[in-house]
Amino acid sequence: MKYYDKLVFELSKPGRCGFSLPEHVVEGYAPELPERVRRTEAPALPEVSEVDVVRHYTNLSQMNFGVDTGFYPLGSCTMKYNPKIDEEMAALPAFQEVHPLQDPATMQGTLRVCYETERALAALTGMKHFTFAPCAGAHGELTGLMVMRRYHALRGDTARTKVIVPDSAHGTNPASAAVCGLEVVVVKSRPDGLVDVDALRPLLGPDIAGMMMTNPNTLGLFEREIGEIAALVHACGGLMYYDGANMNPLLGVARPGDMGFDVMHLNLHKSFSTPHGGGGPGSGPVGVREGLEELLPRPRIVRREDGHFDLLSEPSEASAGRVSAFLGNLGVVLRAYAYIRLLGREHVGEVGRYATLSANYIKEALKDCYKLPIPGLCKHEFVFDGLINDGAREGVPGATTLDVAKRLLDFGFHAPTIYFPLLFHQAIMIEPTETESLETLDAFIAVMRQIAEEAARDPQLLHDAPHTAPIGRPDETLAARQPVLRYAKG
């Protein structure tokens, strides 16, 4: 990667424009706006030619690393390969040119894609119905919690104001609960990394709306006692929420609906292979077990008896309400549909199995160099707690997880997720996914072993990494203390 130091504003020259438009559609018909509502000064946007724009963003792209560039073992993010055909299908004009407020009769193709995707997600998760309204995983969590609150409210059970969240949960879980007006009660993990069922029992009572769980959890461990946990939460009158961020290893293997979960979300940009786009757009469809579908947000896509598809749009007393502008990120749903149809019933069973195979293979091959706090089988990901030998010596501090991550960049790999989960001080969370070859995994293992040796020999080499990226480590303290958050001419 080469360093390129321009902002598009710095290419600007008054009088240039990168897109040509005709002079008029119907001359003489656009009246001057009244002064009281008219903008006084033109916005300070860049003035650049088309070729300037193309070169600038091409140059910017070359300072970026994606799944198509190389191995991207970012834990809990499921950075699997994104099939190219999905992009082409989502760009078909027949889908892109539909206005969301058209009569449902004029968008039957789009609605059929949604309906069939919903049926497939139901088959894979054991849920009965899904909504595509949530635009991301965290948005799905929030929507799912709203459904839970609606469930209790409709039963007149207004005392349930708390939700239980394990200490290993994604940060979005407690944050979503707070936005939904619920108080978070944290349940501890045991030393084996699983939810402490004994610690859970005393937390349960008539004030509990439910419990949020990720299974496998953020340590990549399957919560074996999920049956008992679900029974306990149900017995106290609460609902079970499944955070689908870690669904990938269970794809084609096991279903949250069979484990006692009542409400869940999926991340289509993780398990269903839609591209992450540099941080969105995602899609976080929310599923519910039978009997809870009336609580889902409106509008809802339904199939009528004559086989046609329709939208339930009118607000209803039971529904959680509207959570996004229209029907959600349907362009993302279309890609997930393509992925599911290509995978088919023949290959769906391979997703979770290969993802789990890859993760365990890396774990076993590196556990003599990196601390493995919890031995045994993992699912799609696992967590190391830093280097076994960090090379600390007189005058030179040992190499940290951050140093390992930065050094990996020099070898053409994206770094794993670091310093999460918070249960360990030096967490390195590795998720390889099912689309990586043995050769890629072996190359990664070899580099991780080399980095461990370098740390033991010369930790300063790691402190100074990356050595080959377009920039070195930036001064993040300066960025936060003296924020420069937009371009200023000067």
Added chain:
Amino acid sequence: MASFAWFPHTDEDIRVMLERIGVENLDALFDDIPEAFRHKGGFDLEPALSEQQLRAQLEALGAENARLKVFVGAGAYDHYTPAVIPALAARSEFLTAYTPYQCEISQGTLRYIFEYQSMICALTGMDVSNASMYDGPTAAAEAVRMCVASTRKRNSVLVSSALLPQVIEVIETYARYSGINVVVSDSVLEDVCEGVLDLAGVVVPSINRYGVICDYTGLAEEVHAQGALLAMYCDPSALAVVKSPAEWGADIAVGDGQSLGIPLSCGGPYLGFMACRQEYMRKLPGRIVGETSDAQGRRAYVLTLQAREQHIRREKATSNICSNESLMALWVTIYLSLMGPEGLRRVNRLSSEGAHYLYERLLATGKFEAVFPDQPFLKEFVLRPLVDVRRLQERLYAAGFFAALATEEGYVSFCVTEKRTRAEIDALVKALEEL
């Protein structure tokens, strides 16, 4: 198993890996899942399609959608997408990256988000923009939460009834669960002057749901006199020509970036934008990119002010939002780079020409009456129909148009973008004349 394009595992690879792990077979990797929870038998999915079959299948499904000329806006605008945008945004380095956690190899993403923030600030006149949110209505709901968080112990928000219906509904949904009191108001300025108990904020549209460009003379002063914040919901495309939220004295600007070159796609993905005045910077939800430098003094961009966010603050975060709509922010950034101030002004003029031409032609048919005859509009307007709305719409659909969206008040709404030609407008009018 038969080989499959996305799974590189040969039988030999699998054997080597299982041996290293020390388990017998693939299913033994799931021995930690209780037997009762392991799915037996197949999954009820369709059989796999080849890529060629998938293409045929989706083309067939696409053919089940009617191909219509769109003459409706109401929060989703059929502006033209220059070919440069999809060509650049499809670059794998942008498309297949995630949130720029490793900034040293994510300078591409971080730079375009910084440019995006700068452009949103330029359009709205605000000081600080976040890296984008899900869509306009959710950004408005977050603005309401921000008003409440910024005024401490105040819990009421006055929301204009002239906002788009979906914006009001999403605000109400979010507010309902966080205990915020939403008052929908038909006359915002009067209600604010009368005084609202515990008023934390006021949300108004820059251009309202009837297409009218609103005049908010005096509103910001009254809102601020009450110690509350003013949030303005805007169409960012129109901000090239209409008064900006900053010019109206607003504290927060939100809206949907879809009108900046993002296709309709039946409702998403779009992009919510959110910007505010400097003093509310640390209350802003979502990702924010900032400029700094590396040890060698090279200009560098990073995610910053992260102490506001869920991965650090968990339940005390300003919002639960994790990712943004990064790729759509790239679309918007490229769009605005191509257009510049002059291109965007022209998009507005061409849209306005078409809209005003259609407006006059429709009134001339005698089948409609003006609703707001003296109010300025840009590309969108409502009329009162003097004919049966259902028959009107059926006629339009049959002629290949999506137009005359019925509103709650019994009006019909039209929108004309620069994509619509004079011939299309004439054809629409002709279809109505035959009614």
